[in-house]
Amino acid sequence: DIQMTQSPSFLSASLGNSITITCHASQNIKGWLAWYQQKSGNAPELLIYKASSLQSGVPSRFSGSGSGTDYILTISNLQPEDIATYYCQHYQSLYTFGAGTKLELK
Amino acid sequence: QVQLQQSGAELVKPGSSVKISCKASGYTFTSYDMHWIKQQPGNGLEWIGWIYPGNGNTKYNQKFNGKATLTADKSSSTAYMQLSSLTSEDSAVYFCAREGSYGGYRPFDYWGQGVMVTVSS
Numbered sequence: 465d466i467q468m469t470q471s472p473s474f475l476s477a478s479l480g481n482s483i484t485i486t487c488h489a490s491q492n493i494k495g496w497l498a499w500y501q502q503k504s505g506n507a508p509e510l511l512i513y514k515a516s517s518l519q520s521g522v523p524s525r526f527s528g529s530g531s532g533t534d535y536i537l538t539i540s541n542l543q544p545e546d547i548a549t550y551y552c553q554h555y556q557s558l559y560t561f562g563a564g565t566k567l568e569l570k
Numbered sequence: 571q572v573q574l575q576q577s578g579a580e581l582v583k584p585g586s587s588v589k590i591s592c593k594a595s596g597y598t599f600t601s602y603d604m605h606w607i608k609q610q611p612g613n614g615l616e617w618i619g620w621i622y623p624g625n626g627n628t629k630y631n632q633k634f635n636g637k638a639t640l641t642a643d644k645s646s647s648t649a650y651m652q653l654s655s656l657t658s659e660d661s662a663v664y665f666c667a668r669e670g671s672y673g674g675y676r677p678f679d680y681w682g683q684g685v686m687v688t689v690s691s
Contacts, residue, residue, distance in 0.1 A: 498678075500615075507665055507681035507682065507684055508615065508681055510670070510677055510679050513670070513672060513676075513677045514672070514674075517672075519679070551614065553677060553678075555677045555678075556675045557629075558617070558631070559617035559631075560617065561615040561616070561617070562614070564615075
């Protein structure tokens with residue numbers, strides 16, 4: 465099975481700054497990677513699919529990149545509503561999530 | 571608009587079973603895979619399996635074989651997950667999620683609000 469290693473586990477940042485979260489797959493997943501945002505007490509929401517495609521309605525300050533085994537989620541101009549936990553997910557015939565990155569305000 | 575409305579919280583005894591539901595609206599229920607995901611308190615997300623309501627086909631994460639059973643009722647546009655032989659390790663929030671309609675393989679574009687299942691004597 466493909467394993468997804470996400471880092472960091474915790475991230476502290478200031479409003480207006482940019483942050484990056486990385487996700488490493490144990491083998492080439494050919495871009496079949498999504499990013500989700502989960503706010504406390506809520507269900508996850510899809511942000512990015514196919515590594516870099518922005519889901520409809522998601523602000524353009526969110527972007528995704530990467531290929532092969534390594535992927536990045538970038539949030540530019542951090543806003544208060546971005547405080548959440550972020551998960552990467554490999555999706556293909558099986559579905560595997562990273563362990564999550566909890567983003568907090570500095 | 572697409573909505574997935576899940577049933578309410580459950581408090582169940584060890585060794586028993588529970589069946590939770592996910593009622594879909596706003597789209598053609600039989601045309602999209604429905605997935606189920608487990609989230610233990612303070613933990614990450616774990617995929618349980620999917621069902622295609624159009625024909626009842628299912629696929630499970632091996633870890634949940636024998637633990638979870640997925641079904642769907644086309645007449646009411648409702649997906650169900652039954653969890654059996656419950657232990658404290660089954661205490662978690664369970665989400666249903668629709669697989670999207672993008673080309674190729676597809677992530678989950680709509681999620682239910684989640685159901686808290688607590689296993690306790």
